[in-house]
Amino acid sequence: MKRIFLLFNVLSLVGCVEHHITEKPANNLIDHGDYAIDTFFPSQVQDERVRFLIFHYTAVDDTESLRLLTQGKVSAHYLISSNPGKFNGKPVVLQLVPESKRAWHAGVSGWAVRNNINDTSIGIEIVNDGFHEHSSRRQWIPYHKEQMILAASLARDIIARYQIKPQNVLAHSDIAPLRKTDPGPQFPWKTMAQQGVGAWPDAETVTKYLQGKHRWSSGDVMIIQQALAAYGYTIPKTGKMNSETQRVISAFQMHFRPRNITGVADMETEAIARALVEKYCAQMPLLICCENLRYHYIA
Template identity: 40%
Template sequence: MKVFCLSLLMILLAGCASGPRIDTSHTAIGQSSRVQYVILHYTSTDLAHSLQLLTEEQVSSHYLIDRAPATIYQLVDENRRAWHAGESVWQGRTWLNASSIGIEMINAGYTEGPQGKVWQPYSQAQIDALIVLLKDIVARHELPLGSIIGHSDVAPQRKVDPGPLFPWKQLADAGLVPWPDAQAVVNRQVLYAMQLPDVAWFQAQLARQGYVVDQHGILDEATRNVIAAFQMKYRPARYDGQPDAQTAALLDVLNTP
């Protein structure tokens, strides 16, 4: 009798440990992935230190891509939150760790030289691996064009990664990010060179892109940081944060349906 009671107790405990029985035979059509964005970063350090930081500290990312060979490491399951974006805003959404996939790339970032910042280029193998990974993520999560952004986009007041040497145009050529038509930019640049819009116009256009920027019409440091983040992506040859005709043309073309 004791053996029977013990066996019954074990069965009951096993049932409790496994959780409730859930019927999954019905599936709602009104659903989508929780992932809304993919945010790109560089690590500012080498592979060994990056792995230590991203696995043993509170900061983390879903993926890490080495330079050579371009190995892709998955560190966090996509269904779980990684701690990579910090305080962040894009298209009105805040604290994007909950709604994004973070990808870190092994890259030293920059060093300070006599002429200013000296940036480390990305390896082509690394970018090739990234593009393959991004295409897979975009397909599985059904992400619309414009969902792949940089850390500097979502936190322009404190972050500059993935930096001006990150080849956004290669991602655009692969169909992963929007890109302005070059001739349309040239045509509108001529017009804006004759009459440059005021600061309020730039702030409004940057907000339409997704950036968080105060709409007060003053060219303060925060606004210059946002302009620089935009320029770093679409005009990396000069990202001085100053509103000019070419930046106006780029914004206008990108924001024109």
């Protein structure tokens, strides 16, 4: 009986398809030479391939940025020049790679459970020197206001088109913290978040997790490691401070606490990390705080 029912369903579907092809308008059919494609039956089980939006600085001037991104071994979907031109009174961004194609901007990278972020991201390069070295100290170069206005407009459009989550709008240094520093601490992440681009912690939640302690007092390395890992960073979860942990914390600070990016595991860093996890990672494995204030994952 089940076989008869299944056969009836299959024959009904075949009949439906044949009826559709002969009766429906031809605009659902695409001619590919030796065969045709019918687009009348889209599956509901699908989503966008693009999940991440990544910001970069070029570290060179306009001319060299364009040369490297069009003729070199790296590329990006978009380039925002140091002084964007105008078309009909509107600022112009350069599209170097169609969004439907992969650009080579992320390199060896990872976020949350994903690697090879080139495969699932849109890359925006912004012409900016990054930093200058002065007596072993770095002077970070500010972005031009016009660049940031254009970057926000472009990013909002991309985010809306692919429904990119706030916590997936990232710095190159977020997804490759051991190799990269761009777009650096001068990138206005808080302002961008206020304009609908990217994540930012709620001040009240940060204060809650500070627990009345001074922001520069020592934080718990294990809590910071596990909170950053829950948020998406690739970081050891050993409870010990090492060079890798310090560099990842510094990358996190460049994004969310740019006034102090030393990589020290202080209390404010811990509070910001926990506030972000609370706000954006409800869908992640739950974090519970035990008596010793260590975090443990539960399914």
